[in-house]
Amino acid sequence: MLTFPPAFLVGHLPARPHDPARPHVTVTWAQSLDAKIAGPGGARVILSGPESMEMTHWLRTMHDAILVGINTIIMDDPRLKIQLVPQDDPSLLPPQPLILDPQLRFPLSARILSEWNKYRGSRELRDDRILRDSRDVPDARGPAVVRQPWIVCGDTVPPERREEVERAGARVVPTQLDGSGRISPNALPAILSSLGLGSVMIEGGSRILSSFLHAPSRADGSPLVDSVIVTVAPMFIGEGVGVVPEGEDRGLPPLRTIHTETMGKDAVMLCALR
Ligand SMILES: NC(=O)C1=CN([C@@H]2O[C@H](COP(=O)(O)OP(=O)(O)OC[C@H]3O[C@@H](n4cnc5c(N)ncnc54)[C@H](OP(=O)(O)O)[C@@H]3O)[C@@H](O)[C@H]2O)C=CC1
Ligand SMILES: Nc1nc(O)c(N)c(N[C@@H]2O[C@H](COP(=O)(O)O)[C@@H](O)[C@H]2O)n1
Numbered sequence: 127m128l129t130f131p132p133a134f135l136v137g138h139l140p141a142r143p144h145d146p147a148r149p150h151v152t153v154t155w156a157q158s159l160d161a162k163i164a165g166p167g168g169a170r171v172i173l174s175g176p177e178s179m180e181m182t183h184w185l186r187t188m189h190d191a192i193l194v195g196i197n198t199i200i201m202d203d204p205r206l207k208i209q210l211v212p213q214d215d216p217s218l219l220p221p222q223p224l225i226l227d228p229q230l231r232f233p234l235s236a237r238i239l240s241e242w243n244k245y246r247g248s249r250e251l252r253d254d255r256i257l258r259d260s261r262d263v264p265d266a267r268g269p270a271v272v273r274q275p276w277i278v279c280g281d282t283v284p285p286e287r288r289e290e291v292e293r294a295g296a297r298v299v300p301t302q303l304d305g306s307g308r309i310s311p312n313a314l315p316a317i318l319s320s321l322g323l324g325s326v327m328i329e330g331g332s333r334i335l336s337s338f339l340h341a342p343s344r345a346d347g348s349p350l351v352d353s354v355i356v357t358v359a360p361m362f363i364g365e366g367v368g369v370v371p372e373g374e375d376r377g378l379p380p381l382r383t384i385h386t387e388t389m390g391k392d393a394v395m396l397c398a399l400r
Contacts, residue, residue, distance in 0.1 A: 131184045134385045138396055139188055139353060144324025148346075149315050152189060153328045153338050154182070154355040155369060156392075162363035163332060168201040171366070173359040177390035183210035185355065187218045189327040190267075191318065195334035196227035203237045206329075207272070213261075222267045222323060223275045226309045226334060230279040230287050234294045238275045243295045245272035266322050278309055278317060311341035311350055336370035339378055349399035354381060358393045 144150050156173040157163050165171045174182060186192055192206050208220045223238055232239075249262065249269060261270045268274055274297055279288070281300040288298045301317060304310040309317075318326055328338055341350045370378070381397040388394075 131188065132181050132387065132389075134387050134396060135181070135184060135188060138384050140325075142188070142190075142324075144190060146319045146322050146324040149318040149323060150189075150325040150352050151314070151328065151338070151350060152185070152326070152353040152355060153335060153351050154185060154357075155330050155335055156182070156357040156359060157369055158359055158361050158363040158366075160362045160364065161369050162366035163330060163335075163369055164201070164367035165363055166365045168197070168331075168367050170202050171363060173361070173392075174357050175359070175390040175392050178357045178359075178392040178394055180210045181389055181394060182357070183208045185327055186221050187211055189221050189325045190323040191224050191321075191326040192221040193224040193226065193314075193326050193328045193334070195331050196225055196229075196231050197333065198329070198331040199225055199227075199236055199238065200231070200233060201331070205237055205241060207241075216261045216263070216270075219261070219265070219270045220273055221327060222273050222321075224323075224326065225275060225277045227277050228280045228303050228307055228309060230277065230283040230291060230298070232275075232277050232291055232296065234291070236275070239295055242272055242274050245269075246274075246295070276321070280307070280309075308337065311338045312344070315344065315350070332367050332369065332371050336374045339370065340374070349379070351379075351399055354395075354397040354399070356395045356397070357389075358395065360391055 140150055155163055158173060186208050206223045211218050225232065263270055276297045276299055278299045278301055280303040291298050301309060328334060338351055344350055380400045382400045383395060383397050385396045386393055
C-alpha cells in the first residue's frame with residue numbers, strides 16, 4: 127500500500143484548489159496490451175493490480191469531480207469512491223460523481239445512488255446523536271464521505287422523468303445537447319464552472335474516451351484534455367471493448383509522454399496532448 131500520493135502525480139498535476147474558471151480535464155483508463163478496456167459484451171475486467179488501483183483512488187481524490195458515461199453506470203455499476211486511500215485523513219476528499227446521460231436512462235437501482243441514500247440516511251441519524259465521521263464535513267458539494275450522484279442530461283428530457291430521478295435522490299443537471307444528441311465535450315468546462323468544480327477525472331467508457339480525445343481545442347486554443355493517464359496491464363483480453371469504439375481510432379491526437387511509472391505488474395503512463 128502506498129502511504130503518500132505517488133510523487134509523479136503530485137509533481138505533474140496542478141495543485142488544488144483548481145480554478146473553476148478553467149477546469150483541469152484529466153482523461154484516464156486502464157487497458158490491456160491489446161488496447162481493450164472491458165471483455166465481451168462490455169463485461170468488467172480487473173485490469174489494474176493493487177498498486178495501480180490504489181493510484182487510481184489517489185487520482186480520484188486529486189480531482190473535484192469524476193465523470194463516466196451512462197453505459198458504464200449500467201454495465202459496471204461502479205461506486206467511484208476512494209476506499210483505497212487512508213480514511214483517517216480529512217484532507218482526502220472523494221470527487222463529485224458526474225454522469226453524462228443525455229436521455230436520462232439512469233437506473234434507479236444504481237449502486238452509486240443506493241450508497242448515497244444509505245449514507246444520507248445514516249448521516250441524518252448521526253446528526254441527531256451529534257456523532258460525525260472526521261471527514262463528514264460538508265463543503266460546496268455536500269458531505270465529504272459519500273457524495274450525491276449528479277446526472278447531466280438533455281434539457282429535452284421530460285420534467286416528470288427528471289423529478290422521478292431527483293425524488294430517488296440524485297441531482298439532475300439539464301443542459302443543451304449537440305447535433306448528435308450528446309453532451310458536447312467542449313461544453314463540459316462551462317458545465318463544471320457553473321457547478322463550482324475546478325477539475326474532472328474522466329474514467330470512461332469507450333464512447334466517452336473517444337469523444338473527449340477527439341474534441342477540438344478550447345476557445346483559448348489550449349487542448350480540452352490537459353492530462354492523459356493510462357494504466358497498461360500485462361494481459362490480453364481478445365474479444366472485448368476497445369479504448370475507443372471500432373472505426374474511431376483515426377484522428378486521435380498526438381501525445382507527449384511526461385512520465386512512465388511501474389506500479390506492481392502495471393505500467394502507468396502520464397501524457398499531455400502535444
Ligand atoms: N477499463 C477502464 O478503465 C474502464 C472501462 N469501462 C468499460 O467501458 C464500457 C462502457 O463504454 P461505452 O459502452 O462506450 O459507454 P460509456 O460509458 O462511454 O457511455 C456512453 C454513453 O454516454 C452518453 N454520452 C453523453 N455524452 C456523450 C459524449 N459526448 N460522447 C459519448 N457518449 C456520450 C451516450 O448515452 P446515450 O446513448 O443515452 O445518448 C453514450 O451512449 C463498459 O464495458 C465498461 O466496463 C468504463 C470505464 C473505465
Ligand atoms: N483503474 C481501473 N482499473 C480497472 O481494472 C478497471 N476495471 C477500472 N474500471 C473503472 O473503475 C470503475 C469501478 O470503480 P469502483 O471500483 O466501483 O469504484 C469502473 O466503472 C470503471 O470506470 N479502472
